[in-house]
Every structure is written in structure tokens, then in C-alpha cells.
Amino acid sequence: MSDLASIREIDAFAESLRKDFPILHRTVHDRPLVYLDSAASSQRPEAVIEAMDTYYRTYHSNIHRGAHTLGEEATAAYDGARTKIARFVNSPTPEQIVFTKNVTEALNLVAHSWGRANLGEGDRILLSTMEHHANIVPWFMVAEMTGATVEWVPISDDGVLDLDALARMLRGASVLACTAVSNVVGTLNPIADICAMARGEGVVSVVDAAQYTPHQVTDVVAIGADFLGFTGHKALGPTGVGVLWGRSDLLDSMPPFLGGGEMIEHVDYDGFSTAPVPAKFEAGTMPIAEVIGLGVAVDYLADVGMDRVRDHDVAILRYALAALTDAFGAKIRILGPLDPEQRSGLVSFELGDVHPHDISTILDQEGVAIRAGHHCAKPLHARFGVTASARASFQFYNTTAEVDQLVHALDIALELFGL
Numbered sequence: 001m002s003d004l005a006s007i008r009e010i011d012a013f014a015e016s017l018r019k020d021f022p023i024l025h026r027t028v029h030d031r032p033l034v035y036l037d038s039a040a041s042s043q044r045p046e047a048v049i050e051a052m053d054t055y056y057r058t059y060h061s062n063i064h065r066g067a068h069t070l071g072e073e074a075t076a077a078y079d080g081a082r083t084k085i086a087r088f089v090n091s092p093t094p095e096q097i098v099f100t101k102n103v104t105e106a107l108n109l110v111a112h113s114w115g116r117a118n119l120g121e122g123d124r125i126l127l128s129t130m131e132h133h134a135n136i137v138p139w140f141m142v143a144e145m146t147g148a149t150v151e152w153v154p155i156s157d158d159g160v161l162d163l164d165a166l167a168r169m170l171r172g173a174s175v176l177a178c179t180a181v182s183n184v185v186g187t188l189n190p191i192a193d194i195c196a197m198a199r200g201e202g203v204v205s206v207v208d209a210a211q212y213t214p215h216q217v218t219d220v221v222a223i224g225a226d227f228l229g230f231t232g233h234k235a236l237g238p239t240g241v242g243v244l245w246g247r248s249d250l251l252d253s254m255p256p257f258l259g260g261g262e263m264i265e266h267v268d269y270d271g272f273s274t275a276p277v278p279a280k281f282e283a284g285t286m287p288i289a290e291v292i293g294l295g296v297a298v299d300y301l302a303d304v305g306m307d308r309v310r311d312h313d314v315a316i317l318r319y320a321l322a323a324l325t326d327a328f329g330a331k332i333r334i335l336g337p338l339d340p341e342q343r344s345g346l347v348s349f350e351l352g353d354v355h356p357h358d359i360s361t362i363l364d365q366e367g368v369a370i371r372a373g374h375h376c377a378k379p380l381h382a383r384f385g386v387t388a389s390a391r392a393s394f395q396f397y398n399t400t401a402e403v404d405q406l407v408h409a410l411d412i413a414l415e416l417f418g419l
């Protein structure tokens with residue numbers, strides 16, 4: 001169990017920021033809300049909600065089109081958000097930031113645009129066994145279309161990627177799709193090392209940073225991926241917006257993913273030519289309010305400090321792992337590495353033989369929100385011989401008292417099932 005000083009520190013940090021999140025002050029079933037589902041979708045601060053509200057109330061207009069004041073203000077805010085996000089992930093240029101609907105669309109963009117243009121018979125696509133379906137299914141689709149094959153990089157029993165197997169498998173492969181943090185086992189992969197290994201073998205790396213970007217510094221230069229995607233709604237931003245970052249030369253060489261307005265340079269009776277990146281990949285009217293909201297969200301995260309977010313993550317994980325094992329001993333099976341330094345802010349578990357859906361329903365009665373199910377990672381659950389798990393996930397606004405509340409509610413669940 002963490003010492004008292006560190007518990008006070010975690011809670012003081014969380015408490016100082018909770019006031020910015022209006023939703024955290026509501027009740028559920030007459031109990032204070034204990035929101036432990038930030039890996040599914042984080043909550044957002046007042047500043048994000050306000051920025052979107054202000055856009056709709058005072059300068060809503062389409063972007064990059066009209067030569068009127070509202071259009072100019074909206075365009076400046078949209079382009080400004082791209083610059084903020086570029087700074088947040090240390091992108092060498094803002095043009096390498098492509099807005100999408102979510103990370104799922106970002107990964108589909110890479111698979112369908114880069115993949116279909118570059119893969120064929122005999123090409124090997126490597127997927128880590130801990131991928132979310134968003135970084136699996138697009139690759140299966142592209143494999144089917146191109147004749148490439150899919151291979152799985154194994155993980156150990158404690159949910160750690162087998163780097164020796166990866167090194168062997170990378171030889172002669174074409175692309176590696178790998179998550180930076182598993183949304184089930186929580187493993188924080190050594191993603192910069194993994195990308196360096198891929199680069200050494202001339203393999204294109206596609207990093208899913210959906211669970212990574214909200215919890216630690218994302219530095220695309222230091223990570224060294226060829227493509228990296230994340231999703232706005234898990235990073236304090238709105239739903240409906242995601243980000244694809246890519247290497248400039250690759251983005252420039254890729255065909256468009258979707259066709260339509262804004263992504264063209266010219267269209268005539270014979271065909272079309274494409275606009276430069278990023279417009280080439282942003283067809284149609286984009287989620288303008290959401291992009292503006294995401295810009296404010298990353299500013300908020302930067303102000304909090306991603307190093308402090310990571311410190312809170314490790315501290316609350318240490319507290320939660322100890323509290324759960326102290327309370328439930330052999331009755332609980334925690335998936336993934338038990339060292340908090342090796343994971344990011346979430347804990348998936350099985351409790352006795354209570355179905356995860358029953359656990360989450362009982363917890364909801366106590367005001368505690370967790371996620372239950374396969375978390376869109378069926379191959380990973382199959383690796384552990386289970387079909388579903390319960391998952392508590394944290395963000396910097398969670399306190400140790402909320403972890404205690406989780407343990408208390410789980411106790412009630414066990415009691416109800418006579419375990």
C-alpha cells in the first residue's frame with residue numbers, strides 16, 4: 001500500500017483539478033459519481049465545453065471557404081487547433097496533423113491509403129496480440145484486398161510484448177501495427193524501441209496511441225513511428241474528432257482516403273488532382289467545433305503537465321493494485337503486468353466467477369462506473385482464456401477515495417453472489 005504522504009499528494013492533485021470537470025459533481029443512484037471509465041471516454045473540462053459553445057454561439061461558419069468574418073474566425077480557430085496539437089505531440093510541422101473522426105478512422109486511413117498502395121501478395125502485416133479491433137480489422141480488410149498476410153506478435157502470460165519474437169518476425173515484414181498502451185492489460189509498450197526495431201528492418205510502423213496520449217508526453221519525434229493516431233474523446237476532447245500524425249514523405253506519397261470537397265486541387269471532366277496534405281485527407285466539412293474543442297483540451301493537458309499526469313497514473317495504479325489484491329487475494333485475477341511503472345492508467349480483472357457485466361451493474365448501483373466486456377480486443381481476451389473482463393480506468397481527476405469506493409462496491413458484488 002502506498003504511504004500516507006503519497007496518498008495525500010495524489011488526492012491533492014486530483015482535487016485541485018476536479019473542479020474543472022462539471023460532470024464529476026453529479027450523483028448516480030443518489031451516490032456521488034465515481035467515474036472509473038476514462039479509458040472508454042474521459043470527461044472534459046469546462047474550458048472545452050465553453051470553447052465549443054462559444055464557437056456555435058458567436059462564430060459558427062464553414063472553414064476555408066467564405067470570405068466573410070465568421071468564416072475567417074472559424075478558419076483561424078480550426079487551423080490554430082492544428083498548430084496546438086502539433087505542438088502537443090512535438091510534430092515537426094502542423095501539416096503532419098490530419099484530422100479524422102476518431103482513431104479508428106485514422107488507422108483505417110493508413111491501412112486503406114498507404115496499405116492498398118503498398119501491399120500485395122507476399123507482404124506480411126504484423127499485429128501485436130494486444131491490439132484493439134481498430135488496429136486489427138482494417139489490416140484484415142486490406143490483407144483480403146491485396147493478398148498480404150497477417151501475423152500476430154505474441155505476448156507473455158503477464159501481457160508483455162515478446163520483443164525477441166518481434167525482432168525475428170520483423171525480418172522481411174512490410175508493416176507493424178502496434179499499440180503504445182493496451183486498453184485491456186494496460187501494458188505500456190517500449191514504443192520508441194519497437195519503432196526503432198521496425199525502422200531498422202525497413203518496416204513501416206503504425207502506432208495506436210489512443211490510450212497513450214491522454215496519460216503521458218507524446219513526442220512523435222522521440223517515438224519515431226511512421227504513423228501515430230489518437231482519439232479526441234479519450235484525451236479530454238469531444239467525440240467525433242481524431243488525429244493521424246504521419247511522416248511527411250509518406251503522407252505526401254499516399255492516395256486520398258475519401259474523395260469530395262476540400263481535398264482536391266482541381267476537378268474536370270477527366271478526373272481530379274489532390275490538394276496538398278493535410279487537406280488531401282480532410283474531405284468534406286470537418287468536425288469544426290470538435291477540432292476547436294480538442295485544441296483547447298490539449299492546451300489544458302499541457303497546462304496540467306503530462307509528466308504530472310503520468311506521475312498520478314503510476315501512483316493511483318500502485319494504490320489500486322495494492323488495494324484490490326489486499327481486499328480480494330486469490331479471488332481476483334488482474335490481467336497484465338503488476339508493476340505500475342510498466343502500465344498505464346487502467347486495471348482489468350476477473351473477480352471470482354462473477355460475470356463482468358453483473359459486476360458493472362452492481363457497481364453502477366453504488367455510483368461507480370466501470371467498463372465490462374471484451375473492450376474491442378477479442379484476440380487479446382482469447383490469449384488469456386477469457387471472453388470478457390471488468391475494467392477500472394483512471395485519469396488525473398480520480399482520487400484514492402474513489403479506489404476505496406470501487407473496492408467497497410466490489411465487496412458488495414461478491415457478497416451478493418455469496419463468494
Ligand SMILES: Cc1ncc(COP(=O)(O)O)c(C=O)c1O
Nearest residue numbers: 102103104132134183210211231
Ligand atoms: C487502444 C485503443 N485503440 C482504438 C480505440 C478506438 O477508439 P475510437 O472508438 O475513438 O476510434 C480504443 C477505444 O477504446 C482504444 O482503447
